[in-house]
Structures are given as C-alpha cells and as structure tokens.
Amino acid sequence: MAEPKESRSSHSSDHVEDHSLVSGEALKVIVFGGLDGIMTIFALVAGCVGTDVRPWQTVGLGLGTLFASAFSMGFGEYVSAQAEAEYVKSELNREKHEVETVPVLEKQEMHDIYTKRYSFSPRSATNLVEIIFKNKKFFLHHMMVEELGILLQDDDLGPLKRGLLMFVSHFLFGLLPLVGVFGFLITGSTFARSIYAFLLTSIFSLLGTMALGYYKGTFTRQDRVKSALWMGLNGLIAGGSSYLIGWILTVLFPR
Structure with missing residues (x-):
C-alpha cells in the first residue's frame, strides 16, 4: 500500500505549477x-x-x-485598452439587464447555443440551462463567452x-x-x-x-x-x- 501513496506524492510534487510573476x-x-x-x-x-x-x-x-x-x-495602447474596457462594460451591463428583465429569452438563447453549436439534445440542454441559471453570475459570464466571445477577466494593468x-x-x-x-x-x-x-x-x-x-x-x-x-x-x-x-x-x- 506504500507504493501507491508514494506514487501519488511524487505525481503531486511534479504537478506543482510555476506561475510567472509577470x-x-x-x-x-x-x-x-x-x-x-x-x-x-x-x-x-x-x-x-x-x-x-x-x-x-x-x-x-x-x-x-x-x-x-x-x-x-x-x-x-491606452486608447485601445480604454475602448475595449468600455465596450466590455457596456455589453456586460446589457446582458445583466436582460438576464434580470427577460430571463426566459436569455435561457432560450443559451438553450439554442447548446443544441445548435454543441449538439446537445433539447432535454440535456434544458437541464444544463436550469442548473447554471441557479448561479446568476456564472450564467452571465458564461453567456458573455458563448454569445459574444468575451472572456471576462481581471485586468491587472488597466x-x-x-x-x-x-x-x-x-x-x-x-x-x-x-x-x-x-x-x-x-x-x-x-x-x-x-x-x-x-x-x-x-x-x-x-x-x-x-x-x-x-x-x-x-x-x-x-x-x-x-x-x-x-x-x-x-x-x-x-x-x-x-x-x-x-x-x-x-x-x-x-x-
């Protein structure tokens, strides 16, 4: 029983990620x-x-x-980054407003993405939508990626x-x-x-x-x-x- 434990320990040490400070x-x-x-x-x-x-x-x-x-x-670079930040913010606010006011339509959009883009069955797509919609923040971020191709992430630079x-x-x-x-x-x-x-x-x-x-x-x-x-x-x-x-x-x- 010692060997598997050592193996797991070795694997764990080998898998330590070296994150850059930059x-x-x-x-x-x-x-x-x-x-x-x-x-x-x-x-x-x-x-x-x-x-x-x-x-x-x-x-x-x-x-x-x-x-x-x-x-x-x-x-x-400043103007470009500023314009991109403003665009992302405006799209995020728009999607957030739609999720709060017309959740049924937003769910349907995500359902269509799952069935047409990823070939999920209608039933599976419905289940997925209902699960992720329980977490509004996750649903919103997921919607931004799938619908608009915008990956929300913290900009350490600005x-x-x-x-x-x-x-x-x-x-x-x-x-x-x-x-x-x-x-x-x-x-x-x-x-x-x-x-x-x-x-x-x-x-x-x-x-x-x-x-x-x-x-x-x-x-x-x-x-x-x-x-x-x-x-x-x-x-x-x-x-x-x-x-x-x-x-x-x-x-x-x-x-």
Whole structure:
C-alpha cells in the first residue's frame, strides 16, 4: 500500500505549477513595445548609415523619432485598452439587464447555443440551462463567452498602466540601436567604416531582439533559443533591407 501513496506524492510534487510573476498581458505589451522600438530605430539608423547621413544628424533623427513613436505607441495602447474596457462594460451591463428583465429569452438563447453549436439534445440542454441559471453570475459570464466571445477577466494593468508600460518598453529598447551609432561618430563616413558602424548597430539591435525573444520563450513555455533566434532574424531582415535600400539610392543618386 506504500507504493501507491508514494506514487501519488511524487505525481503531486511534479504537478506543482510555476506561475510567472509577470502577467501574460504585461509580457505582451513589453515584447510588442520593445520589438517595435528596436525595429523602428534600427531601420532608421541603418538607412541613415546606408545613405551616409552625418552622425549627429542620425542621432537627432533617431531620438526624435524614438520619442514620437514611443508616445504614439503608448497613447495608442491606452486608447485601445480604454475602448475595449468600455465596450466590455457596456455589453456586460446589457446582458445583466436582460438576464434580470427577460430571463426566459436569455435561457432560450443559451438553450439554442447548446443544441445548435454543441449538439446537445433539447432535454440535456434544458437541464444544463436550469442548473447554471441557479448561479446568476456564472450564467452571465458564461453567456458573455458563448454569445459574444468575451472572456471576462481581471485586468491587472488597466489602460493607464498599459500605456505607460508600452511607452517605457518602446523607448528603452529603442535606444539600443542608437548606442551603436556612437561607433559611427568615431569612425568617420567612408564606406568601409560605415559598414563597421552598421555592424555595431546591428549587434546591439540583435542582442535586444534576441533578449526579448528569450524572455518571451521563458514565460510562454516555448523553446527559448528558437524564440530568440527567430526574433533576431526578424531584426536583421528589417535593418539589412533598410541599409541596402539606402546604399542603393546613394549609389544611384550620388551627391
């Protein structure tokens, strides 16, 4: 009798869930904001290097663009989250009012969902509806999911925190490509040295995108190395194409 007990104990210990301290929504905002910041500024810097723009002009353009894009992304995230929250609240109030005033119709709607969508028999559907309707809160939340596709859940961030997190993530990660520009400042503007400066920018940008990819893989239980490499490849393609286009235009239309 000892072995089954030990087996259950072992299974129980193996099944302990490791919940992240960072919510999935916060991770989504950080990764999206950070990647957009790196990609935007990396592409800008790469284009400036490719077209032989003066170093301090590149820094000025980069910082100006970074702040503007970070503010735009942060404000956009705030407005989007606020609009979504207001929509969910209005739909919840509407469904709550209907459950209180016309419960028969709401029961029938849920009955139809069970029979048509999930192929329950009419009798089984009726029994299910009567059971869940005893708990009005559960019925309401269940109705929101099945009828409107809205999953009610607590938002730990809120619109304002989302916007601020997006702004900070976008701005801080967007600084990484600009760090490489200082290599441009000390090497001059010849073609060979511009390549060297671009490589510095690429390294910082690549490290940033790969760090975000690794971070994403850690908290989403995915292959962290694969996630990091995929993000890095994405960054190289974006920056490389921008540099190539700038260089081609410089060759075609020399000063």
